[in-house]
Amino acid sequence: MAVVAIALAGCRLPSFGSFDAPTTQGQKTYHLWQGFMVATLVVGVFVWLLIFWAVFAYRKKKKDGEGLPKQTRYNMPWEVAYTIVPLLIVAGLFYFTVVAENQVTQVVANPQTRVTVTGFRWGWRFDYTDASGKVLASVVPPTVGQGYPQMILPDHEVTRVTLVSRDVVHGFYIPAFDYSEYAQPGLLNKFDFTPTRDGVFDGKCAQYCGLRHAQMLFTVRIMSSSNFHTWLSSQEAKVST
Ligand SMILES: [Cu+2]
Incomplete structure (x- = not known):
């Protein structure tokens, strides 16, 4: 997901409140920020869709009686998935941050x-x-x-x-x-x-x-x-x- 986000950062994306910096170093930070915001939006929209789907699909209906509906828990494959996927996303964001920071702090041997x-x-x-x-x-x-x-x-x-x-x-x-x-x-x-x-x-x-x-x-x-x-x-x- 982060890969897609960073790739997308090459397009004309909005600034998302950051600055389209007038230096090559600042551009690295700017594109990192855009990538983060795209990744955030993708995750955010996905979560909103899940929430609305759960709210509508599992709302209380006439045919439901009183009391709690069927309770589902301990679904191992899903629990493993929603632990590992966020970890991968964070690892991706971390990786692109390190790459961008190294580019920003890199100094040349002979500045003019x-x-x-x-x-x-x-x-x-x-x-x-x-x-x-x-x-x-x-x-x-x-x-x-x-x-x-x-x-x-x-x-x-x-x-x-x-x-x-x-x-x-x-x-x-x-x-x-x-x-x-x-x-x-x-x-x-x-x-x-x-x-x-x-x-x-x-x-x-x-x-x-x-x-x-x-x-x-x-x-x-x-x-x-x-x-x-x-x-x-x-x-x-x-x-x-
Ligand atoms: Cu001061």
């Missing part, structure tokens, strides 16, 4: 762009570096009340995000990407984003971290690779002067 994202009370900063760790550009939060910082990503290129926290645990969450990751002090969480279309998306802290947690907002802008690299070089000039 690297950005260190630092969460702190209460904001985010984005430091673009080269492979050696030299800072090429920094996006820091504007002064309070002057808007929120923006992380810029190049389209159709791999960007390695190294996520860290300066103080407590924060949640780096971009709903439209179908992705969330903890920013933890003393830990470097690494993952890749490979954007597939331009746009601006909202991000926020998803882990309650104190008084101004609600102000830990940011946006993500995906722009063409050429525009991105023009922007990056203009920032490099600023950093070096």
Whole structure:
């Protein structure tokens, strides 16, 4: 059933409340979600049909006397079947989840762009570096009340995000990407984003971290690779002067 569900996920299915993510990684999660929802619907409709069939076929009729009707129990083949079939369904969902998670967390050896994202009370900063760790550009939060910082990503290129926290645990969450990751002090969480279309998306802290947690907002802008690299070089000039 799960196999059918995942196969169906390739078609134009509704989003079922999730986001049609603008990254190849987010697409894996998106399709997993669609597969889960189709599997859920198949099971749900099957159960509803059984319920309505039982309600109508075994309703109390005129010819039935008083008292309980014939009681049926201990049907071994059926009991074994309805134990094993759900176990198989859960095993299938588990399998596809592991496959999708591995695809989402897979990192390439040589990403074109690297950005260190630092969460702190209460904001985010984005430091673009080269492979050696030299800072090429920094996006820091504007002064309070002057808007929120923006992380810029190049389209159709791999960007390695190294996520860290300066103080407590924060949640780096971009709903439209179908992705969330903890920013933890003393830990470097690494993952890749490979954007597939331009746009601006909202991000926020998803882990309650104190008084101004609600102000830990940011946006993500995906722009063409050429525009991105023009922007990056203009920032490099600023950093070096
Ligand atoms: Cu936070």
